[in-house]
Amino acid sequence: MSITHSRRVRLKVMQRITLVVLVLIASGLAACNRATGASAPTIAATAAPIQTADGGAVTAADPATLPVAPTDTLPPPSPSLPTDAPSPSAAPSPTVMPDPTDAADLSLNYTDVTLYPVPLIYAGDKVTFQLLPHVPESINIGDVTAIIAVNGVQVAGGPLDRRNWNGQAEGVYEWAWDTTGLSGEYRIEVVLDPGDAIQAGDEDPLNNTVAITALVTVPTGQAARDAAAVWETTETNCCFIHVVSNTAAARDLQALAPVLEKAVQQAADRLTIQPSQKLHVYFIDRVVGQGGFAGTDMVVSYVDRRYAGGGLYELLVHESAHILDQQFAPQRISFLAEGLAVWVSGGHYKAEDLKQRSATLLTLEQYVPLAQLINDFYPVQHEIGYLEAAGLVTYLIDRGGWNTFKSFYTEVSTDDGPTLADAVDVNLQRYYGATLAQIENEWHGSLASTTVDPAVVEDLRTTIRYYNIARRYQELYDPTAHYLSAWLPHPTQVREFGNPADLTRRPETEMNVTLELMLTAADVALRAGDFARANVILDSVGHILDNGGTIIDPMATSYLNIVRAAAEYDYELHMVELQGNTARAMATQAPNIRLTSLVMELRGTSWVILSH
Ligand SMILES: [Zn+2]
Incomplete structure (x- = not known):
């Protein structure tokens, strides 16, 4: 999906959400201090922009294969500055809304700014800002700086972080605004390239600034209890288990611990490696993406209303595999890592016959040519991409045994060829004596002779449909849960510097x-x-x-x-x-x-x- 298209979708959805937000704010005003920002477009954290395939960055899409990015781009808030300085003169002209759908140059729209936690900010939250501005291809992301001010006082600044594989620029400024003791509306101003250092590609510097209004609410009742939640840590044989107090995971911890133990053991057994240290596992009270992600630590959704599907055990094995395989294959590529994790789990969302299920991809005419899938893995429809990768891994392990596969898996890295498919190809020749095209042919032959149970066809067809609809639901009603737009912070840093709400609060x-x-x-x-x-x-x-x-x-x-x-x-x-x-x-x-x-x-x- 092109950026332009996704931005248009986002904008359309935003119009609806903004209305909702305005209503929310209107109804909340009675209880809040009226602040300035009169003509600025109003956005609460509820109004998280919808990002259709453009917010994932390097940690997108079950980013298990990638180390979690450090947060070294976050400048500390300036404690010496007053927090209530008015900024009448610094005000941009928010009545003229820049429209990034049309802007070809460096630009920022209010739909490009998300404040976390979502959907509401409660007094005491440390707010994270996620920016998804339009940055032309010709401009280096690292050259684009942003500053963020609250009521005229800068709370964050620094270069954008990355460009994700869809080309979307992203900057995340974590825990930059401490709202302790605050309430009411605050004017948030974001300026890209404040010094106007960029000329080429930034023809119109006036569309680099947005001002929005954020509402900080003093929580009462259950919201106050949720806001007061704390992390609780339990050490077991395999793991340090972190849960937030008074959540489903805290309630079920006694039952969860042995399931996790067994899952880690299965991953260790199938990968023939013992964990070099105990795993840090975070059970969070919110759906993110398909239910989990892992870098050096593991974050797994454990919620009572599991709208992204069940299969907790498979999920735990899957994410454990992503952590343990780094002990022998730190350079592994996404396509192989996801395929291996599904193989280790014995199925993606449940126990599945991976050979029969991959054959079903051909029956349903959903098969993606391998080179294409390997080169651009995460944008491919999730269930199809993961299953196909798992199918190939299964085929290779059946063909040459675990040890050969392990050597091959360890050896393939981005450095081995001009494209990832080339890297796989050259290592297949080395370890299997066949090119990628030959292996794909052989594998197809084997799949073609596999008898496919009609129930498996229906199962896969319905599974793909289920997750497509669940993701559309996320885009429209729980956008920051969508795997492409979620901010996926390092959980240890959330525990140390952030709010439990970063990983638990959600629209309800x-x-x-x-x-x-x-x-x-x-x-x-x-x-x-x-x-x-x-x-x-x-x-x-x-x-x-x-x-x-x-x-x-x-x-x-x-x-x-x-x-x-x-x-x-x-x-x-x-x-x-x-x-x-x-x-x-x-x-x-x-x-x-x-x-x-x-x-x-x-x-x-x-x-x-x-x-x-
Ligand atoms: Zn994964």
Whole structure:
């Protein structure tokens, strides 16, 4: 997807979100100090720009294969400056909105700025700024500096960090604004190239500045309890397990620890290597991407409403593999690393016959030529790319044994050829005596003779559809969870310098809960092999996403009304099994995090709770 296109999508979605934000802010004003910033476009953290395939940077897309970037670009806030200095003269002209859809030169729009934690900033949060400006190809990212000021006082500055593989420039300024003791609206001003050092490619320096308004809220009730959450660490045989207090993972820690132990052991056994040290594992109360990422440490989603699918055990093995394989193959490339991690797990989201499932890619005509996939791995549809990589790894291990594969895997690096496919090709010749094209041919021959169970075809087709729809849901309703736009900070640094909310807070509107429950129900049906039911639920979710959140069909209406009926008693639902006029649900009732089962029934047009 081109940047221009993705920006346009983002902008369109932004218009909707901005409206929501304005409403939120309007309703919040009564309780807050009125601040300046009158004509500036208003954006709270809720208004995270939607980035369709342009925010991933080097840590995108289950960036397990990549070391987590250090945060050395973050200048410390200037403590000597007053925090309440007004900036009447420094104000740009926010009434003229630069439009990066049209701007070809270096430019920044308010949709390019995200404040974390999302979706709300509570007093006491240390705010991170993520910038995704438009930087022409001709300009070196490192030459572009940005400064960020709050009410006229600079809190962060320095060069952008990187250009991701889609060409999108990104700068992240972590934990730069301490909101302790603050409340109300604050004017955030971001200026690119403040000294106007860049001339070529920055023909219009006026579109380098944006000013937005951020709302800092004093949390009350459950929000205050969530904001006061702290990290809790437990040491086990394999790992240091970090959880945030009063989350699902904290509640289930006793059960989780042995599952993790077993997962790490499986990764160690299949990779024939013992961990050189205990792993740091963070269970976070929020979905990010497909559920986890790993660099030197592992971050895994553990939430009650698992809208990105189940398969926790496979996920833990997968991320463990990404950490352990670096002990013998620190230079490994993404395509092989993801393929190996799926092979080590014995399946992507569950136990899967990888040979049969890869053969299914051919049946569904979803196969991507290997050279193309190897060279540009992460942008390829996630389930297809990972499965195909795992299929090839499985084939190579079956063909030449583990030791040959391990040597090959360790040897392939970006330095071995002009492209990654060339690097794989040259090492296949060395270790397998065949070129990439020959291996691909042989492998196809083997797949062609594999009998494919029709249920596997339906399973894969529905799985791909499920995750495509779940990602569309993320783009529209939980954008900073989307693997391409998520800020994925190093968890140890979050623990030391950031807020637990960086990895836990998330949008929880009625629409979020309803759509997440439906996605969860689709995943349950898919896992039970009820593909027809899974697809009916996905049809319904797809219609809602296509129609700007309008809920029309009876099934979706039932889910929404169930969510509302439960909310009247302060229940947050995590799973709903809908059968005609009855529903069985799992719920929590804050501040209690214990899961409770509810039985609900449709009476007339309202759902009522029969037992709880
Ligand atoms: Zn991975």
